Amino acid sequence: MVLCCLEGLTRDEAAARLGVPLTTLKSQLDRGRQKLAGALTRRGVALGVGLLLGAVTSPAGACPPRLVAAALTAASGAAPKGVRALAEGAGACGTVKRFVAAAVLLGVVGVAVAFGPGAGPEHREGAKAPARKPPGEPQKPNPTPPGTTVRPTGTADEKVGKDAGETVTYRGRVLGPDGKPVAGAKLYAEQSYRYTGRPKTLADRTTTDAEGRFEFRVPRALFEGAEGTVAATAPKHGLGWVELGVGARDDDLTIRLSGEDTPVMGQIVTLEGKPVPGVRVTAVQVSAAAQDDLGPWLRAIKQKRDNDDPEWEHLRHRIGGMGLAATTDATGRFELRGIGSNRLVRLRLEGPTVSTQDIRVLTRTGETLTVKHWEGDPQFKRAPTFLTYYAANFRHPAAPTRPIVGVVRDRDSGKPLGGVTIRGYKFADRELLDVGEAAVEATTDKEGRYRLVGMPRGTGNEILAVPGPDQPYLLCRKAVADPPGLNPVTVDYELKRGVWIEGKVTDTASGRPVRVAVEYFATRDNPNRRDHPGFENIYGFFYSDSFSKTDGSYRVVGIPGAGLVVTGRTREHLCTTERDDEFGRKEGHIAAAPNFLGPLINFTAIASVEAKAGAESTRRDVTLDPGWTFTGSLIGPDGKPVTGAQWLAVESASARWTDKMEGAAFTVAKFNPKSPRDILFRHAEKGLVGILQPPAENGGRVTVRMQPGATVTGRLLDADGRPRAGIRVELWVRTKQTPHFEDYSPKSIVTDKDGRFRIEALVPEFRFMLFHTEGTLEFGDGLRSGEVKDLGDVRLKAGQ
Numbered sequence: 036m037v038l039c040c041l042e043g044l045t046r047d048e049a050a051a052r053l054g055v056p057l058t059t060l061k062s063q064l065d066r067g068r069q070k071l072a073g074a075l076t077r078r079g080v081a082l083g084v085g086l087l088l089g090a091v092t093s094p095a096g097a098c099p100p101r102l103v104a105a106a107l108t109a110a111s112g113a114a115p116k117g118v119r120a121l122a123e124g125a126g127a128c129g130t131v132k133r134f135v136a137a138a139v140l141l142g143v144v145g146v147a148v149a150f151g152p153g154a155g156p157e158h159r160e161g162a163k164a165p166a167r168k169p170p171g172e173p174q175k176p177n178p179t180p181p182g183t184t185v186r187p188t189g190t191a192d193e194k195v196g197k198d199a200g201e202t203v204t205y206r207g208r209v210l211g212p213d214g215k216p217v218a219g220a221k222l223y224a225e226q227s228y229r230y231t232g233r234p235k236t237l238a239d240r241t242t243t244d245a246e247g248r249f250e251f252r253v254p255r256a257l258f259e260g261a262e263g264t265v266a267a268t269a270p271k272h273g274l275g276w277v278e279l280g281v282g283a284r285d286d287d288l289t290i291r292l293s294g295e296d297t298p299v300m301g302q303i304v305t306l307e308g309k310p311v312p313g314v315r316v317t318a319v320q321v322s323a324a325a326q327d328d329l330g331p332w333l334r335a336i337k338q339k340r341d342n343d344d345p346e347w348e349h350l351r352h353r354i355g356g357m358g359l360a361a362t363t364d365a366t367g368r369f370e371l372r373g374i375g376s377n378r379l380v381r382l383r384l385e386g387p388t389v390s391t392q393d394i395r396v397l398t399r400t401g402e403t404l405t406v407k408h409w410e411g412d413p414q415f416k417r418a419p420t421f422l423t424y425y426a427a428n429f430r431h432p433a434a435p436t437r438p439i440v441g442v443v444r445d446r447d448s449g450k451p452l453g454g455v456t457i458r459g460y461k462f463a464d465r466e467l468l469d470v471g472e473a474a475v476e477a478t479t480d481k482e483g484r485y486r487l488v489g490m491p492r493g494t495g496n497e498i499l500a501v502p503g504p505d506q507p508y509l510l511c512r513k514a515v516a517d518p519p520g521l522n523p524v525t526v527d528y529e530l531k532r533g534v535w536i537e538g539k540v541t542d543t544a545s546g547r548p549v550r551v552a553v554e555y556f557a558t559r560d561n562p563n564r565r566d567h568p569g570f571e572n573i574y575g576f577f578y579s580d581s582f583s584k585t586d587g588s589y590r591v592v593g594i595p596g597a598g599l600v601v602t603g604r605t606r607e608h609l610c611t612t613e614r615d616d617e618f619g620r621k622e623g624h625i626a627a628a629p630n631f632l633g634p635l636i637n638f639t640a641i642a643s644v645e646a647k648a649g650a651e652s653t654r655r656d657v658t659l660d661p662g663w664t665f666t667g668s669l670i671g672p673d674g675k676p677v678t679g680a681q682w683l684a685v686e687s688a689s690a691r692w693t694d695k696m697e698g699a700a701f702t703v704a705k706f707n708p709k710s711p712r713d714i715l716f717r718h719a720e721k722g723l724v725g726i727l728q729p730p731a732e733n734g735g736r737v738t739v740r741m742q743p744g745a746t747v748t749g750r751l752l753d754a755d756g757r758p759r760a761g762i763r764v765e766l767w768v769r770t771k772q773t774p775h776f777e778d779y780s781p782k783s784i785v786t787d788k789d790g791r792f793r794i795e796a797l798v799p800e801f802r803f804m805l806f807h808t809e810g811t812l813e814f815g816d817g818l819r820s821g822e823v824k825d826l827g828d829v830r831l832k833a834g835q
Contacts, residue, residue, distance in 0.1 A: 207288030216247025273375020293375030310367030318356030391489035451483025463493025511569030548587025552603035749826035758790030
């Protein structure tokens with residue numbers, strides 16, 4: 036919820052960041068958007084402070100540790116800024132009121148502190164997956180509209196191809212809105228834009244020929260196993276793009292350009308209305324609706340309720356700003372072209388005299404729109420917040436900045452440290468930091484001096500010293516004073532040298548090196564933490580950016596005494612809570628520095644390490660467990676292969692439904708034989724269901740015989756006994772391995788004009804729930820294969 040609703044990620048971007056499949060992310064977001072009462076009901080938790088405190092160990096989801104700590108403080112009666120910030124931010128996406136802290140601890144907002152991409156069991160039939168069309172986009176033989184995600188046909192290694200070596204080859208064509216080829220279009224490729232971070236300047240890879248065709252290669256390391264984006268631009272057209280899932284087909288791409296291009300023409304002024312020259316205006320993200328139709332989004336913002344997020348719902352197709360930028364002239368004016376029409380672009384404003392910030396602009400004519408983002412919360416003394424959407428021609432007043440200057444030195448020797456990044460961490464005008472939006476940083480020179488520009492005036496600014504990759508120092512956080520005026524504020528740093536912790540990360544089964552995020556945490560009982568003030572309460576989805584190399588080797592900085600080396604999630608390995616060896620942990624979280632470590636389902640290994648004082652380095656090797664991998668096939672009651680089924684794979688207290696299988700064969704990976712999970716199969720059209728029984732050994736093969744599912748009918752009534760017509764309720768299932776309900780397929784049903792409903796292809800002997808914000812209804816007793824059970828007249832039980 037924080038990634039998609041606060042930080043502006045698309046679902047694809049958030050899925051890549053969290054290391055979960057897109058289908059899982061959709062389910063998590065849909066559930067998170069419901070009221071807290073319903074979400075807490077699913078976990079069987081009442082709204083008491085006692086349970087709130089106990090919920091810290093819940094593995095149901097993940098949240099930024101800063102908010103966990105703040106929530107604990109709130110439970111004792113205080114209301115720190117972190118909790119108030121979450122109330123403000125998460126409230127924009129759902130009902131986060133009095134018990135926001137409980138929701139955070141229970142993982143309802145679902146933000147993983149994962150460091151790399153990961154996934155559950157993979158669908159590896161090797162068949163060609165069709166392009167995923169945006170909502171409402173008509174099916175066309177080849178062209179792929181902007182923002183389309185092409186689903187994978189294999190693993191990342193398979194995508195590269197045997198003849199490509201360390202490069203990936205992309206082939207395809209670029210078409211105009213009329214379907215005709217566009218010659219001379221420029222092509223670009225990059226990792227899918229995960230958030231609106233610091234803009235990149237992209238080099239064009241090639242241009243299309245007279246037939247609109249292109250072919251180019253890019254380094255495999257460009258994507259690092261994540262999803263990629265191929266985009267095209269051409270004069271008098273708006274940009275077009277296609278997102279490629281890991282392993283997606285890359286030799287028959289079609290990119291459709293926007294037919295119209297509405298230029299963005301703006302003026303930046305001071306708060307007093309005077310023009311501001313020299314402001315760099317950079318496009319950091321472009322969002323498009325299906326067929327570039329803003330109509331559904333415009334209607335949605337007029338009817339917006341507190342738990343709605345129209346941007347997420349209707350402007351789902353996003354890409355980075357493609358390096359589009361301009362600088363304001365003497366009159367404060369600028370112009371940007373090439374974005375397209377009827378799109379939303381986020382522009383970043385940066386300059387020597389203005390606070391760095393992002394603004395939203397629609398590439399259409401009309402008036403400025405102001406939309407209530409959140410209703411506010413009197414309990415935390417939070418006023419309502421609003422979003423401003425400028426039309427393509429606009430005037431924006433920019434707030435002033437106050438420079439922050441200082442020197443960074445080694446504490447013991449006093450020598451200046453060059454190459455240290457000073458980064459904005461907390462901003463006076465926003466309590467909850469948007470990781471992507473706050474791209475304010477500077478680097479120390481050889482004398483250790485820095486000058487940071489872009490932070491706003493006000494109380495609450497904090498900055499972070501981030502040493503370079505070859506500097507043996509830890510991160511250090513400091514507050515910034517707010518004296519009167521706009522003169523520079525001085526913040527100096529003295530960093531104490533740490534200890535290098537080195538090692539290698541390998542796969543336990545194959546012995547092969549693994550490239551994965553690696554982080555260091557000090558245990559709370561390590562007395563040497565006091566020698567590193569500022570290495571506390573540093574939160575974010577990455578507190579550093581350290582990865583093991585292609586040979587598996589890594590190097591991170593620690594402090595003498597007890598600590599932990601932690602590896603992030605991967606697509607191929609079990610999480611640490613599923614392991615019983617030295618790298619496994621069963622607790623829900625670990626109190627550590629610089630932040631809480633957890634939920635632990637987001638990590639693949641946690642290795643204890645004891646660094647010696649005075650030593651240059653300490654070695655700690657880490658292994659990752661891939662679990663079992665086995666194959667299987669589906670057959671029907673007649674013994675013939677069944678194609679077109681979906682399957683629900685439960686992994687680490689989460690679950691996902693796959694897309695429809697084109698064949699009858701499937702592959703299950705990351706299976707933990709010591710804690711087997713239910714894997715359900717469902718064929719909606721044929722009404723068949725099945726449950727997988729795992730093989731006796733790793734690498735085995737199984738056959739799942741599908742049987743007719745159960746059917747449930749009923750009529751939904753309100754409290755007064757009147758039929759509830761046209762009510763959409765979610766359908767959940769509780770598997771035997773998970774304590775809470777997961778999405779079933781279909782994930783929702785709608786009652787007819789008489790309030791009646793019919794649900795087919797249910798798995799017998801499992802518990803199900805109909806969920807609505809007004810109440811719930813559980814059922815499942817007596818469900819038998821091939822039989823219809825009528826629940827009769829039913830009512831949702833409110834408050835459960």
